[in-house]
Amino acid sequence: MYRPQIKVLDCTIRDGGLMNEWRFSKEMVRDVFDGLAKAGVDYIELGYKADKKQYNVEDSGPWRFCDEEALREVAYDCASKVSVMCDVGRTDYDAIIPAADSIVKMYRVATYVKEIDKAIHLGNHIKALGYEVSVNIMAVSHCLEPELDEALDQLAQTNFEVVYLVDSFGYLYSEQVHYLADKYLSRLKGKEVGIHMHNNQQLGFSNTIDGIIKGINYLDATIFGMGRAAGNCPMELLLGFLRNPKFDVRPVFDLIQKYFIGMQSDLRWGYEIPYAITGILNKHPRAAMAFMKDGGKGSFSEFFDTFADAEDAD
């Protein structure tokens, strides 16, 4: 698929950091940035901009906070833009410096649909500082449809550049992606729509392709699929699919070989039955992550049934 408007965003360090408390070395993040820049990736998300008043700085690596100095040690000016993510309610407005003084080009505001007003407030603040702004509505598979519609209509009135369709639980099938992509694109005319898929059911890549087919232009992926629990759409597959000659998948293969195969065998993101189960059942992966942390020795069938039991309540 060659469509010049397509932008690829790598969020390996940000989403993958959920698996190791963002404890990536500066050398490694520098290599990742450099490799992704050489691969032609349009945006490279280097972490969260979390509120230091709410989180102990000692408990996480630097990519949970993305201080300007830390970013400048790993990123450099080039065609690839730096992005960071901030959560509604977990962001210190005063910690965001003007865009003119920052290497960051885009902020992505992560929100649940019920907090859309706060997300727009935060986005407006960031936009006024001169950044590109995206709003990523999480857990869309748990939204009531009128609330989602209203949120999209509110976002349509903003001057933010991008709104993301996010499958936090790895639940969506292709037909649901088609349905939601149509909704986002029709209610957000003039804006770009992005897609961020989780891989619980091995549908992260295919759902991203379905998004492309429907007209979505901002595509999230991570190196070797690294991300929370089952992880994300793998960057190497996405670049193998896209036909824009500016992309080169080889630097991503090199990063996988140097860093990610080893990390994956320690941290075990990717296809695991407990993650598949929460995906199939449209549940937050936290129970599956707890199951895996316990060594994954419990019965899969019993784990599956715990959710069925939970739904006996009326």
Added chain:
Amino acid sequence: MYRPQIKVLDCTIRDGGLMNEWRFSKEMVRDVFDGLAKAGVDYIELGYKADKKQYNVEDSGPWRFCDEEALREVAYDCASKVSVMCDVGRTDYDAIIPAADSIVKMYRVATYVKEIDKAIHLGNHIKALGYEVSVNIMAVSHCLEPELDEALDQLAQTNFEVVYLVDSFGYLYSEQVHYLADKYLSRLKGKEVGIHMHNNQQLGFSNTIDGIIKGINYLDATIFGMGRAAGNCPMELLLGFLRNPKFDVRPVFDLIQKYFIGMQSDLRWGYEIPYAITGILNKHPRAAMAFMKDGGKGSFSEFFDTFADAEDAD
């Protein structure tokens, strides 16, 4: 998706046997058959019917040959039908006993498009013995389209029940599956069409769903995706997707836990970059399998480039 015509075929022992020379114990195959029967799977493929004059019986486990006695030690009469696969040119016609004397219900003839006449000859022989017959055209992503069309038109004239769309190299994307499914369904009116997808690009499950959406009713899958190289559409995901109440995914989870997680860490089918590379480039996985057997220590980028070099020839 609830469509009563849908038939699920498990080929774990047959396709998975390509990873261990069919050296599964009888106890394990008996457990697999029993679990799949309890899961409501319609067909259970227990191996190949390979010609004992062409292969040394000592070099493989019993599921490469599927002697009637071996099958009867692991399978029993129930709603799930036993199937076996035979390759054109590697099958002893005289070794196939009449269906009335066999526990086997279906033979699947695997063929390349150029050998379709031989496949039809073999299929006619098997059909006359009283079996259901399927023809599986392998490596369709390497076919010249007029040859494929002619093969389908020839198959339309037979009395075989099923013709399979097979993505041997894990190359097809959803739009290609849609295109080919339309072709198979329109040229094979009155027959069932099946789909057998490999998972090199993590598209085995999603492509199978795309086949269902287009009207394909025979669906191949394997437990925990076990199969050659990157493996196949995972049975547990497929049963999680289908809505027919006769299916129960729990016995598959139990089998995964008892056998397949351990086997996977030894045999390493599934998502590996060399398999992804041959999938992206529409190549037979044999070079990737050799790369993996070598310990997977070579450079992925150089492996990728070997194929680009090979195509410099004009």
